[in-house]
Amino acid sequence: MLKKGIYIVFICLAFILNSCKGTKSVIGGETATSLSIQKVMSLHQGASPNFNTLASRVQVVYEDEDKQQSITVSLRMEKDKTIWIKASVLGITLAKAIITPDRVSYYETVSNTYFDGDFSLLSDWLSTHLDFEKTQSILLGQSIFNLDDSNYKVDVVNNLYKIQPKKQPFNFIHSLFLNPTSYKVVSGSVSQPNDNRLLSIRYGDYQFVEGSYYPSDILIDASEKDEKTKISVTYKNIDVNAPVSFPFEIPQGYEQIQLSK
Incomplete structure (x- = not known):
């Protein structure tokens, strides 16, 4: 389900279920001109941040009809390999x-x-495809859609490039x-x-750090029938290519969560 998907991507990451130093903000001053879909997609893919670690x-604020909660999150990444979070x-x-292409713990x-477990368990629970690449893309300001230039x-x-399917899929x-x-x-938006x-995801100004663009703020709004959820994510600082470790061990005596739809 869509709302559960947002929980997994951010709430599971930040565990709140139930600007940068030496950087500058990028507001943008270029004019969007007529470009082919192939060119725009190539430029977007080329804008993916270039880093090893x-x-x-990160400050994460979660809000629904019942409560609002703010949590400080320590985020570490090894690009395309590991996402580690402590809330x-x-x-x-x-x-x-700790999230890898093969596992979520x-x-x-x-x-x-x-x-x-693995992403297939989560995907079955969510009734939608979820993987490491999508999670990483949201955190880095990249598209979560598989943009095939033929479709x-x-x-x-409004001086932005709007990308959408030539024919929108059913529902x-x-x-x-x-x-x-x-x-x-x-x-x-979806x-x-x-x-x-x-579901809508909006990004604030981007930061230019070590030759790449990184988000400063992410705002996620999700609604399902009468239920609404809002999640804001603010990056307090970003350190690129510094030595990082990913300590993680499930404590003894903890009870395993059983996923059910």
Whole structure:
């Protein structure tokens, strides 16, 4: 389900279920001109950050109809290999997660529970395809869609490049807006009108760090029927290509979470 997907991508990452130093903000000043879909997609793919490792402090705020909660997250990445996250409040560790292309593992200290499995288990639970690449793409401001230039088109709308399918799939209406300066994602949306679901992801100004563009802020809005969820992600600092480690061990005595739809 769409809302569960947002939980897994960010809530599971930040564990809140139930600007940078030496950088400059990039607002953009270029004018979007008429370009082919192949050219725009090539520029977007070329805008993917070039790094080996990344470490960042991230502030995550989760809000729904019942509560609002803010959590500090330590994020570490080895590009295309590992995403490691530690979530804490007032210096107290609430949870840890480690995500690789083959596996997702996390545990929560409040409930003494853990999950350890592959993406196929999560995809079955969510009724939608989820993988490491999509998770990494959201964190880095890249498209989560598999943009095949034979099936997509590009238009200039409000000085942004709007990418959408030539023919929208049934009950999966989606589009993407790119900045004409950085060719990074400005916003993206997916709607499933038959199921009354809507997801939107918006990015604030990008930061230029060590020759690549990185997000400063991400705002996610998800709605499903009458339920609404808002998640904001703010990168407090970004350290590129510093030595990082990924300590992770599920504590003894924790109960394994059983996924059910």
